[in-house]
Amino acid sequence: MLLVDGHHLLYRAWYGFAARIHSRDKQHDRTGVFGFAALLRKAQLQHAPGHEVFVVFDAENGTQERVEQDDAYKANRAAQPDPGLMESLIHVKAALDESGVRWIEQDGCEGDDAIATLTVLARRHGRPVDVMSGDKDFLQLLADTEVRLLNTMLAEHRRYSTGLDVVARYSVSASQWPDYRALTGDPADNIAGVRGIGTKTAARLLREGRSLEQIPADELRPTWAEQWPDALRWREMIRLDHKVDLPDELLTGTPTPALPRAALLLERLRLW
Numbered sequence: 001m002l003l004v005d006g007h008h009l010l011y012r013a014w015y016g017f018a019a020r021i022h023s024r025d026k027q028h029d030r031t032g033v034f035g036f037a038a039l040l041r042k043a044q045l046q047h048a049p050g051h052e053v054f055v056v057f058d059a060e061n062g063t064q065e066r067v068e069q070d071d072a073y074k075a076n077r078a079a080q081p082d083p084g085l086m087e088s089l090i091h092v093k094a095a096l097d098e099s100g101v102r103w104i105e106q107d108g109c110e111g112d113d114a115i116a117t118l119t120v121l122a123r124r125h126g127r128p129v130d131v132m133s134g135d136k137d138f139l140q141l142l143a144d145t146e147v148r149l150l151n152t153m154l155a156e157h158r159r160y161s162t163g164l165d166v167v168a169r170y171s172v173s174a175s176q177w178p179d180y181r182a183l184t185g186d187p188a189d190n191i192a193g194v195r196g197i198g199t200k201t202a203a204r205l206l207r208e209g210r211s212l213e214q215i216p217a218d219e220l221r222p223t224w225a226e227q228w229p230d231a232l233r234w235r236e237m238i239r240l241d242h243k244v245d246l247p248d249e250l251l252t253g254t255p256t257p258a259l260p261r262a263a264l265l266l267e268r269l270r271l272w
Contacts, residue, residue, distance in 0.1 A: 012153065183202040194231050
């Protein structure tokens with residue numbers, strides 16, 4: 001099945017299209033919903049024909065739990081998103097309903113955690129899973145050999161990542177990704193990382209499958225040791241929650257119908 005990071009795809013559509021797409025009267029910007037529908041249709045045609053497609057969105061209050069652990073979490077992002085982007089989200093959900101694509105926005109939950117939980121539910125039933133996103137936090141899910149990360153923004157031969165790719169690129173396992181990211185930092189989520197630890201040093205400290213707790217104290221510089229409580233907290237923030245309270249019946253196992261062209265879909269929704 002294909003699990004889609006809805007907000008990531010919407011941001012890509014809204015900010016990534018070369019030209020704006022407007023309604024016929026030029027009064028409404030339809031770039032977000034048109035781009036989302038077009039990109040999702042292309043992904044289905046190229047990578048998920050005959051698969052169940054399921055889209056997950058971040059809840060408005062989804063970051064609250066992590067912000068309580070560290071108020072710097074995602075503080076680098078705009079407090080008030082672009083109004084046009086938020087209007088597009090409403091239309092995107094309507095477009096998914098019209099297309100027969102199931103979706104969820106779980107109250108109090110970041111979409112990443114819902115995707116992690118749905119991945120576990122799908123694998124429990126023996127179903128391989130592709131997660132469509134450019135968010136590297138999903139690399140931690142690739143410890144399961146039947147889970148892949150799909151980034152359609154990359155060249156075709158690099159679009160899929162597996163657990164073996166994580167090892168080859170970063171010299172750590174997929175399951176170590178939260179430890180690795182806690183050390184090196186994550187600018188997208190405003191997680192600083194430990195000062196003085198780069199990618200090579202992090203991989204060396206985590207060699208032989210170590211976790212942060214298993215790194216000997218004598219391998220830590222004094223300045224690193226001072227930041228270790230922060231690193232442990234960041235690691236828990238980066239770890240995805242696989243136990244979000246979601247109903248099993250969310251995933252039907254039924255292939256999603258072939259998606260309509262974006263222009264036709266907007267016509268049906270009277271958005272032109």
